[in-house]
Amino acid sequence: MILEKTSKFLSKVKISGGGRCNVTHDCLDNTALVSNYPRGNKALKQAFARFNVQGTINWFKENNVDLKLEADGRMFPASNSSDTIVDCFLQLAKKLNITIQTNCEVFAIKKTDSLFKIKTSLSEMEADAVFCCIGGHNNLGHYQFLINLGHKIKEPKPxxxxxxxxxxxxxxxxxxxxxxxxxxxxxxxxxxxxxxxxxxxxxxxxxxxxxxxxxxxxxxxxxxxxxxxxxxxxxPLKPAAVEEALFLHQKNNLKALPYTKSQFAMPQRLWEFLCNEVEIINDKPWQEINKKSILKLAELLFNHxxxxxxxxxFKEEFVTCGGLELNEVDFKTMESKLHKNLFFCGEVLDIDGVTGGFNFQNAWTTAWIAANNFTIIKN
Ligand SMILES: Cc1cc2nc3c(=O)[nH]c(=O)nc-3n(C[C@H](O)[C@H](O)[C@H](O)COP(=O)(O)OP(=O)(O)OC[C@H]3O[C@@H](n4cnc5c(N)ncnc54)[C@H](O)[C@@H]3O)c2cc1C
Known part of the structure; x- marks a missing residue:
């Protein structure tokens, strides 16, 4: 059973990637992959050894969702619509007889000897295992029921x-x-x-x-x-190389006006703006520009x-830095080290990535590991 506090299930997936859902990133090397996570990269290395980007591509393919690759490495559903991803999960939930209970907020979880007692906005219920996938939030109150269970939360920040x-x-x-x-x-x-x-x-x-x-x-x-x-x-030029390039450009373009051609592959208007900032205007050719002005321009170029x-x-993707402390979770199973049969996946953990599909990859990987371990327990 899935308990969702809002009226909509998978609402973040729906709006993600500007409505296209940037599912993952074309990064098949796990060492390179973890470098995109400012927090949680060590723990994820272990997790990616079990389920990584290739795992995500395969999983979606097995569930009839083809992913397409964009030039910058981001991967989206071939349909270009996040609805494909939402529908995929909804259909699977239906097939597996999973009840989705919306408008049901979890307020408290108590562990008894063998069960969890869950207090929600609708009723109280019992479960023999709980997956906690509540996402991230900048307010510590979001994590209160986990703190009450004895877990530590690293202060959440944007x-x-x-x-x-x-x-x-x-x-x-x-x-x-x-x-x-x-x-x-x-x-x-x-x-x-x-x-x-x-x-x-x-x-x-x-x-x-x-x-x-x-x-x-x-x-x-x-x-x-x-x-x-x-x-x-x-x-990537260093200060000395910027100065050298500017003096060389001057030497080769003595009669030209400075604005004629932008340097360092930058947009023309930006080049003109930077020249203007150091009072290099377009009424004198390069040969009349003194060394001091060129050094000032170089300084501005590499240290503005x-x-x-x-x-x-950021309109398209924001995540939480902080969350459940990682040393309280066994990354082989995603199970709590404090409470048996309590699992954590996704952004609730003190893990976050840069933009480009890395945050969903964390969610898919940790959920896959938890789900597979859960199956073993149930059997
Ligand atoms: C606008 C936006 C766009 C994004 N786009 C991308 C993208 O394209 N690619 C990418 O990789 N990442 C993207 N991200 C980040 C990504 O969406 C998240 O990292 C990811 O959704 C985390 O998944 P999750 O399941 O851990 O949490 P969530 O997706 O946040 O899901 C948690 C769910 O738990 C529910 N919940 C919380 N507390 C309770 C409670 N007490 N009781 C019951 N239910 C509760 C919430 O309502 C929510 O539905 C985006 C984020 C935003 C905000």
Whole structure:
């Protein structure tokens, strides 16, 4: 029996991936796969040895759902609709005679010698095994019944968010501009993350920003989302290489105007904006631009500093950093080390991944392991 507190079953799957459900990521090497989980990667390595991305692809295929691969590695149902995934689970539940009880919130679970007594918003019931798949939440109250069972919860905090700036010229002038490969750095933490970056009307978004928000979710929380970060627009070049490239470009383009051709594969408007920031304007050719200005441009290109002032929840995917402490779960079975026949799967655990299908992969893997172990107990 499935107890669901809302009126809808699988509502997150339905809205996931912009309504397409990014089921998993084309990453068949488990070592590479775990590097996408800021929290829980060690425990998942063990779990992925039993059920990984290939397991997910096979499982869906066996259940008549073909997945398709996109250029960036994300995998979606071939139908391009999350309804395919929702229907797949609903049909299976029907076939297996599983009752889905909606509008039924679990308030408390008590363990007696051999049974669990479950208090819900509808009634009290008993079960000989419980799978706890309540997802993540930024409010500790969400986990209260697990705390009452003696489990420890690592304080939940948001992960996967975009950065806000206050009234910066870059947002006014360049909103909507994306660059394919920049890096975002937190100097204090010596963390640098690279990837596509999007300038929004409120700050920065895109995979590089979301990835940094995930890997440093706890640091951002401590700083109350106010801290300095910097962007290397010329990534992967290091400072000396940026300077060298600019001087070489000057040497080879003495008569050309600086705006003529954007450098470091960045959008033209971004290049013009950065030149403008260091007062390199388009009325003098490169030969008239002095060394000091070029060094200033190089500094801006590899170390453009910004003040983060708050965050914005990412519209397509947000997850919780924190949750049930992993050392209280046996990852061979997903069973609680405190209570026999109590299992945990998915985001309730202190596991979260970056965007791209990794969070569902955690849910599929941990659920598969728990479900298979449960079968053994029932037999
Ligand atoms: C908008 C959005 C889009 C996303 N898109 C993607 C994506 O495309 N790919 C990806 O990999 N990840 C995505 N994610 C993350 C992914 O959805 C989650 O990591 C995943 O759903 C976690 O699965 P879960 O079963 O652990 O929890 P959930 O999917 O959150 O399910 C938990 C369920 O338990 C119910 N529940 C909670 N407490 C109780 C209670 N006390 N009693 C009864 N029922 C309860 C909830 O109502 C909910 O239905 C997205 C997240 C969001 C918010």
């Amino acid at each position: 992960s996967l968010f975009t950065f806000n700036l206050t009234k910066h010229r870059i947002n006014k002038e360049l909103q909507g501009i994306a660059t394919k490969n920049a890096s975002v750095k937190l100097h204090e933490k010596k963390t640098e993350v690279s990837g596509p970056l999007l300038i929004t009307h409120w700050g920065f978004s895109g995979p590089a920003v979301l990835k940094l928000s995930a890997f440093e979710a706890e640091y951002f929380f401590e700083k109350n989302y106010n801290c300095t970060f910097s962007i290397n627009w010329a990534y 500093k910004f003040e983060m002032q708050g965050k914005t929840t």
